[in-house]
Amino acid sequence: MSISERRSPGRRGPARVVAALLTVPVLLGACAGAGDLGSSGDRTRLTVAIVANPQMEDAMTLSSQFRAANPDIDPVFVSLPENEARAKITASVATGGSEYDIVMISNYETQMWAENGWLVNLQPYIDDNPEYDDADFIPTIRESLSYEGDMYSVPFYGESSFLVYREDLFEEAGLTMPEQPTWTEIAEFASVLDDPANGRSGICLRGLAGWGENLAPLGTVIHTFGGRWFDEEWNAALDSPETAAAVQFYVDLVREHGQPGAATSGYTDCLTRYSQGQTAMWYDATAMVSAVEDPSESLVAGQSGYAPAPVQETDGAGWLYSWSLSIPETSEHKDEAWRFIQWVTDKDYQRLVGEELGWSRVPPGARLSTYEIPEYAEVAGAFAEPTLRALASGDESNPTTLPIPYEGIQFVRIPEFQDLGTRVGQQISAAVAGSVTVEEALEQSQRYAETVGQTYQG
C-alpha cells in the first residue's frame, strides 16, 4: 500500500499548491538570514529614528557620503510619520529601550527628557569640536534645546510660523498686506479673496486634530488673543473669555472662508492647496517655503509674499519649533552616534545639500551661517529675512499678555500635553466640522485641562 496508490490524481493539485506556498517563502527566507534588516558585519550599526519629511529624506540619500567617510559606522534609518515616530520614540526612551542610538525629537521634549536623565549631554562633544561652532545656531532655537545651559539635542532644522499670501491676488483685489497684520485684518482679506466658485478659499488653516496639527496654529492664536492654557496657579483657563474669543475666531474664520474639508486637513493638505493655487493665504510653518517656492511642485512659485504671524493683543505670535537629534542614555554607541549627528548638523552638511541636491533643499532655520551662503541667499531671497525675523522673535517664556506657569508658544511644555493637546485638538476639529459648538468643545477641553492642572497643584 504505497502512498501513490492511495492518492487519487485529483489530490495532487492541492498538494502542489501547499508545496508552492511554503517553498517560495522558504527560499526567500533563507536568503534573509535571520530576517535581519541589512547586516552590518564588523561595522557599528546605528539605528536612527526619524520623522519622515523631505529634509530627512535628503539626509538619508546623502548618508552614503557619511558611510564613505566613516567606514566603521553604518547608520540605519527608521522613518515614520510624525505621530507614529513620536509615539515610538517616546515609548522607547521612557521605558529605557535600547533599540535607537539616535532619536529625532523637538524642543518640546528636549528639556523635559534632559531633566529626566534620558538624554546624553551633548555639550562636552560640542566643546571638543570647536569647528562645530554651536554659537552659530539660531539663539532662540539653541536656548530651547538646552537644559541648564547645556545642549541635549542639536537642531537639524528650525522653524517659526508666518503667513504666506498670493501677491498677485492681493494686487488684483486692491489689497495691501500690512507690515505686521492683525487677525482682524486677515479675516477681512479672507472674506474678500474667498472665491468658492473658482475653487479658491480665502485662507487655509489646519483643522486636523493633533497637538502638532491644528493646535500649532491655533495655539499661537490663543496666546496672541491674550488667552492661556493655565493661570499661575495651574487652574485650567480654556474657558476664559480670551481663549474662547480666540477659538471662536479661528473656527469661524476657517468655516466661513477656509478650505473645504478643513476638519481633516493638516499641513500637507494646506501645502497642496496653496501650491495648487486653491487658497489665497495660508498661516503655517516657515518650513513651507521649500515646497511653495519649488517650481516643479508648485504652480504659484514666485507669486507669494510673506508676512509675520498675525497678532492681536501681543507684539509677536510666531511659534518656535525645531526637529533636532539627540542620543538616548541607553545607546551603546554614543561616540559613533555623535559622529553622525555632528556630520548631519554641521555647516559642511548644509553646503553638501546645496551642492548635491540644490540650495532650496538646505534644511532651514538651524544655523545663522546658512543665511550667509550667497547661493542660498539667491534662492531664499523672498523668505530668508521673514524666516530669520520670525525665528528671532519666538519667546517661549512670555507668549501671551498674562503670566503663565509653563513654557511654550504653540505647546505647553509638560509631558501630559501631547495627550491633552490631542484631546483638545479633537474637540476643536469637531467644532470645525460643525458637529459641536465652540462652547461645547471648550467646555469639554476645560475638563481635560483641569485633570492635568490638578496634578501640578498638589
Place this chain on the structure above:
Amino acid sequence: MSTVQTAEGPTPAPASMTPEMKKAVRRTGWVRRAPLMPALIFAILVTQLPFLLTIFYSLQSWNLVRPGSSEFVGLDNYINVFADSTFRGAALRTILITGGCVLIAMLFGVLLAILLDRPFRGRGVVRTLLITPFLVMPVAGALLWKTTIFDPLFGLLNFVLSPFGVDSVAWVSQYPMAAVITALVWQWTPFMMLLVLAGLQSQGKDVLEASATDGANRWQTFRWVTLPHLRRYIELGLLLGSIYVVNTFDTIYMMTQGGPGTSTTNLPFYLYQRAFLGFDVGQAAALGVVTVIGTIIVATVAMRLIFRSFSREDS
C-alpha cells in the same frame, strides 16, 4: 479501541466505574488530549499572560513620561474608565462600525455570490476580480480610499459626481463614519461572498430540481430552499467578519486618525491612543481590561447563539 469509543462524547465517566476503569479512562483521556496540548498551552501562554499583566498594570498609577510615578492605586483607574465619555462613545462606534460593515458586506456578498453561482462567460475572471479587495493590504486599501477616491480635490468620487453638481465634497471629513465603513465593506465583501459562494456550491442540485418540479418559482426556491441552506454560512460569515472587523485599527489610523474630533474613534484606536499618546499605562490597562470583559460578554452571547444553531442542525 472499545474503551476509546465509550469515553467518547461529552458525557463524564459514570460513577459506577471501578477505580481501575477510571484510571484507564483518565490515561486514554490524556493520550487523546496530548495532541491538543501544544496548541492549547501556546494559546494560553501568549494570550492569557499579557492579559494577567494588563490586570496588574491596571491597578497601578504609572505614567511612562513621568518617571518615578508608579504606585498602587487599587481601582482608581477603573473609576476613571467609567467616567470617561469618550470611552463609551468609542464602544458605541465600535459596535456601529462592526455591525454596519459586517451586515452591508454580507448583503453585497450574498448578491455577488448569487450572481457568480450561475455559469457565464468569464466567471473565473470576475471571481478573481471580486476577491482582490480582500487580498490588498488594508493599510494600502485605506490609503487608496482616502487619497484617490475621497480626496475633495483630486478624488475620483467627486470627479465622477461632478456632472450631478457634486463638487469638492470632503467625504472623509463630512461623512467620516460612512467613509470608513465604505472602505471596510469594500475590503470584507469578498470574504462574505466567498463563504456564501461555498454555501451555494455545496447545495444539492437535486433539491433545487425537486423544488422546481414542485412548481416553485425562482424567488420561492431561493426563499424556502436556498436561504435556509445558506443560513449557517451566513452566520459563520457574520461571526468571523465581526471577529476581525471589531479589531479594525489600520483603516481608522490611515483614513481619519479617529477624527474629526472623535467621530470615528473605535475602541482599538482609542486604546492605542491612551497607550502611545497618553502614556498612562495604568489607565490604558484599565481600559483594556474593561474592553476585554465587555467583549467576552458580547462574544459569549453571540457564540452561544451560533453554536446552538450549529448543534441544533447537527442533531
Place this chain on the structure above:
Amino acid sequence: MNASTELTSRPRPAESRSGAPAGRRKQTGAQRAGGIALTTLTWVLGLAFFFPVLWMALTGFKSEAEAYSDPPTLFFVPTLEQYRSVFDRGVLPYLLNSVWATLISAILVIVLATPAAYALSIKPVKRTQDVLFFFISTKMLPVAAVIVPLYVAAQQLSLADNIWTLVVLYTAMNLPIAVWMMRSFFMEVPKEMLEAARVDGATLPQMLRQVLMPVVLPGVAATALICLIFSWNEFFFAVNLTAARAATVPVFLVGFITSEGLYWAQLSAAATLASLPVILAGWAAQKQLVRGLSMGAVK
C-alpha cells in the same frame, strides 16, 4: 461517531463547475435576455470592486504631477521611476522580514493546529465545544488592549524589534481560526477509511501519512493561505513592536507618508508592490480558499 453520521447524511457535491442546472434545458428569448443582463451586471460589479486596485496599480506608473491632477489623468506615458525609488529606499529588507514572519508563523500554526484539530475531530476529547470556544474567544480579545504590557514586556526582555516576537504573535493570532478550519477538514475524513487502514495493520504514523494527509492536504493549503494573508497584512503589532531590524512591509508603507509633501505616485507603487505577493497567492489558490471556507462552515 456522531461525526461520521453527520458526514454520510450530508454528501458534499463537487464544485458546480460543470454547471448546466435543470432550468437551462429550454431557454426562451426573454430568459436569454435576462441572462445577458445578469452577466453584464456581474461584470460591472466585478470591475467596480476591482477598479480601486487597478487605479492604484496605474498610479504607480505615473509621475507625481499626473497622480495629483484634476481631472484625473487617464492617458499617460508609464514610468518606472516610482518603482525604482521604492527599491532605492530599501524595500527589500522589509520584504524579507515580512516573508520570514509570515512563513515561520504559518508553519508554526500548521504544526500546532494539525494535532489539535486531530484531537478535536477524529478522536474528540471531552468538552470539545469548550476548547473550540476558548480558541475562538482568544481571537476576539482586542489586541490593542494588551499592547501596553506586550510593549513593556518586550522592552524588558529585550524582545522589542525582534522578528521572533512577531512570529510568536502572528502564530497566536492565526491559531484559533486554523484550529477551527482544520478540525472541519479532519471531520471530512470518512471513518471507514481509518477503520480499513487499521484492519490492514497500519501504524499511527502510517495512517496519518497515507490516509489522513491526502484528504486533509487541501485543508492545510487553505488554512496556510488564510494565515499568510492575515500575517502579511498585519499592521498593529508590526508598527508598535518593531524598529529597524524587524520592521515588515506595512511599516515600510507607512514610512512613505511624509508630513510634508506629495508622494502619491511613489506611495502607490510601494502599496502595489506590498500587496502583490498576497494578491498573486490568493488568485492562484482561490479554489482552495472557497473550499477551505466552505468546510469551515459545515461543522
